Amino acid sequence: MALSLYVNTSSWRAHQQTVLEQFPGIVPVCKGNGYGFGHQRLAEEVTRFGSDILAVGTTYEAARMKDWFSGDLLVLTPFRRSEEPVPLPDRVIRSVSSVDGVGALVGARVVIEVMSSMQRHGVQEEDLGKLRASIEDVRLEGFAIHLPLDRTDGSDAVEEVIGWMDRLRAARLPLDTMFVSHLRADEFQRLQQQFPQTRFRARIGTRLWLGDHATTQYKGAVLDVTQVARGDRFGYRQQKAPGDGWLVVVAGGTSHGVGLEAPKALQGMTSRAKGVARAGLATVNRNLSPFVWDGKQRWFAEPPHMQVSILFVPAEAREPHVGDELEAHLRHTTTTFDRLVER
Structure with missing residues (x-):
């Protein structure tokens, strides 16, 4: 006698495939309680559909997930100098949201988060000059921008990303890869068409795992x-x-x-x-x-x-x-x- 989660596996996977086709190069997200399915179960799904990378919330989640997923692991919580060290393999990529954080991760693989209209965390525009000097000491995997879910002011999510692309380019920072969150499929396609030399990778959790409630x-x-x-x-x-x-x-x-x-x-x-x-x-x-x-x-x-x-x-x-x-x-x-x- 239990509380059970029933899953129509074929329909669930069909929905996953739809999202994968809409967002080529997707970065599946598995954080918290694994969106209700658990980390190990989602690691199995990501392995099945062949993603080279999986995003997790914290270093503690990465330490558990490394035994279930053999590809790269992107930690979404930004690095802080004061954090407890957690032994992790080289295939773990750290998110960084400050010049100081980049300077403390010499030799590490990093994704640098820029400050979006979320106003949560990220490198500010005025720090881009200092950032250019510090990235020589890390293995830069790309930049990232985390966008809000709702835009009640009528602003355009794509224009916000373009604004940051222009700032990064003006600061002579490499634009090989940009990780994005909370874009529609048509918005994602617009960016890829406008910047064909940049690989955009959408970090998606809720839409991928829970997008079809049925x-x-x-x-x-x-x-x-x-x-x-x-x-x-x-x-x-x-x-x-x-x-x-x-x-x-x-x-x-x-x-x-x-x-x-x-x-x-x-x-x-x-x-x-x-x-x-x-x-x-x-x-x-x-x-x-x-x-x-x-x-x-x-x-x-x-x-x-x-x-x-x-x-x-x-x-x-x-x-x-x-x-x-x-x-x-x-x-x-x-x-x-x-x-x-x-x-």
Whole structure:
């Protein structure tokens, strides 16, 4: 009895192939929890479709991934002098976002990140002169720019990349390879056409692994079902049942990521109103679970436990039984499954 991730493997791989064709020279990204699939599973996929490189989030992830992937590993988190040293093979490429970082990595393979409109990290335009002198001591694999997902000001992602290409060229820095993130396929093609002497490589994770939602599905198995009447007390806090129905114990709790939710950027009055409504319900212990039964998302009976959740299913719904599975709407990047089932 488990929280399972079901994968339609043939459809999942067909989607991967579509993305690979749209972005020649793609740099697959596998970071965090491996987008819900795990690092080893994604390493197997990248090996299968023949990429020469795989991007990971941290040096610790690179240390694990080196045993599962034999190609180059690009660490996306920029190098810092104060970081804990992690033994890594020469096929690991470090991202660097400052002239100081480049100077501290003598002899290393590096990708230099430039500061984009994300305003997160990267070399500034005024540092390009100093950068040209320092790259002689490293093995430069290229430059990189990490772009925002949304451009609410109406600006053009391609123009932002072109602006940096012009700055790098004016500073007489090599433009053999440029790593880019968060471009559409048509934008990627525009850049490659405009700069045929530069190899553009798109770093892609979410779109590659999670771009077709129909290929994956989480399900939690029912472990126990207890019939209750309105007012019956139950659970750790001895709350009262809100009506006649069943308390359903289902696989999937906080250790799996159930009940955890990343903050959302709300845009528009409708989404804000929904957020206010959810917050109001939570103050009276009404929290909607990610589990679906008989066509409806069901309420938590109480906050999820470590490995299971307890749901309230009202009497007018179809009666659940031990062994049934409930579909769960879970975020891949925050979920850990018990088993992966391919079909």
